[in-house]
Amino acid sequence: METRPFETKHLDKWKSNLDSCIRCGYCYEHCPVFKDTRWESDAPRAKMIMIYGLLSGKLEPSAYISDKISSCFYCQRCVAACSSGVPLTDIITDAKRDFQGTEFETPGTTSVTNTDCALCLACVRACPHEAREFINGKIVTDTVKCQSCGICVDICPNQAVATHLSYGTDRSSLNQEIGTFLDKDNAKAIVFGCNWSYYPDLQSSVMDPTEDPEYKILINMCGGRLEKPLLLEPLLQNAWGVLVACCPDGDCEHDGNVKAKTHVAALRELLKEMDIDEDRIQLVQIAHGDKTGFQASIDTFMEKINELGPLNNR
């Protein structure tokens, strides 16, 4: 495929904003990509430093840099946290624009379609960012427009869509985490927390507990992206219960909370039909930043789960 040379055409206008970035690093703790790898190179600050390097000629463009910059879920939490008011995601989008069509362009966290695609075009219609198009008999993702929201991943009936790099948020990573945790003696429940909310857990550190914790918070990109089989998986692995946390009504720009509520309601019905207490699966809606409310909900849920006891002893 023919490529064009890399130029900082769209990035040039951001030079003074990048000078304003005081590189405090306060954006780290909010970034799901950094939290997964713990490498500074994956934090929002690093993206700004790399872009500054490209603009100043101190860094040569590369697929490696393109991949790092294109690894963003557009949760905007870094923008909200920025002391200097740097519009990080706008700058990232312009960097992706400058990389697009060059030999260095890479998908990062944007969605890719595999050969299982049945060309039903559901993802094209569902994409809120108009990033997916049907061109020459294929579904093509515009890496600039794609904001890695995952709606296409969720909607695809053939499971033919995936984010190229998921940073621990895809179903296989979550499944693996579920299995690892539930193998522990004291493990009782899985709590699915949404990255768009803050969660009441250590952000970058790990507790060496004297005893194993009873529940594990698993962070996903949106409650709406948790398919029913994934929500049931902990129970199939003998968990005592599953708690799903999502945004309050009207707060989710993808309506992921609506989907999550539908999924959980259906699963509660299913449990009832199977003569299993429906409260083993619960959903709570947590306002952004309400760590205390989230913890209180978890505590109430665990109280109920402990009252119900192990699933096998029902």
Add this chain to the structure above:
Amino acid sequence: MEKIDVPRLINIVGEDNVKTDPADLYIYGSDSSVHSARPWVVVRPGNTEQVQAIMAFANEEKIPVITRGGGSGMCGQTVPVKGGITLDMKRMNRILEINPSDVFCRVQPGVVDDDLNHALKPFGVFYPPTPASSRIATIGGEIGNNASGVRSVKYGATRDSVLGMKVVLPDGSLVTLGARTRVEATGYQLHKLIVGSEGTLGVVVEATLSFVPIPKFRCLGMANFDRLEDAGQAIADIMASGVVPSMLELVDSVAIKAVNKTMDLGLPEVEAVLLYEADAMVKEAVDHEINAMQQVCKKHGGTGLTSSYDAAERAKIFMGRKKLFPALSKFSDVLSSTSLADDMAVPYSKMAETARTIHEIAERNNIIMTAYGHCGSGCMHTKILMEPTRQDQWESARTAVAEIYEYVRSVKGTTSAEHGIGISKASAFKAEKSDSLDLMRNIKKAFDPNNILNPGKLMDAHEDWVTATDLRYTIA
């Protein structure tokens, strides 16, 4: 990249924990300071044994090693001026033990300050040094800098909370320093020496820290002053009165204007605002301290006195101070906020004069500077707002910084209260400590005979901070 045996490092920590791409080296070559340089490789050890193996290798090959926590340092402590290995300690992030009955906790160096306090909270205690960057600052980095924060006036700096530590020396050997007791008189207190040594003596792989009970009552008050000198006198009188505030902050007129301009907070445009806080387990004790501080403020012409125990109200009162940092960053489209001459300490009686002098020096050198800070600890913070792409602004900054430190020395203050020396403040530090530099060099040599740990910092840093490294900005 310089010639270095990367496969040997991969053998120690695994391929996933070594980075050599030019982009990674560029990223890890800067922090929150104005400086920039590049390491040859970034390595992420996961345990003490790996740190020991890396140090033994580096010592054998005489390769510089720079230990790095959150990379939030403001003076270039983690900028690898001589290249080498940057040790990213964030993987060693386990809280190993919380022991409420013996009042200590043990942590690895990559534990984030806020995480530690989050874990301590259920025990009703907190780790008090907490700098403003506590959301990303690691305990290892805070030990390196002897970090402190708004409540250090009452609870002290990092050094006051460190009971002991395990340290890997440059030859790879492991030593255990300090104890798990509140007091110790057993020879040299080497763990206290490691605190504030900016990664030049050893690599901390575990720290034993003390903590204190979370007070049941906390009250925050505010007073406005038409004259900066009156606020300064109030600070000195409060600190001499026997009152122990848990916070005593000064915000000057430039800072007030910055907050009003960028945040529209509508603070009174007076010459100075004082924020004072008291905390205790008993409300009467807090009442007593707050009343005493208000009396002193009144005596010196303080007006608009308000105070509150309510958490929401306290947050409202503190908003101006809290928003100051972002306000300065957003002050102007062309001006950038730089951390230069940003944390000197002076005697209480010189606080107002220092703020006034900083304004005069800034005006004379055609830059904007503000004065605010933890005046209860004697710490004065400043930021230099300048156009970082103009060469003449760096010349002005160089002159202003030199003049400020000359003044600080003249009033028997000290170069750094909490951010450390690194590269940016090395010349002022050397001028201030001129008669003990040889002693410090000998201590460094005893720990690190091959000078591999964070070389080119403190005593051995370049005399001119402007040309010591590349600046992170592109100068026209």
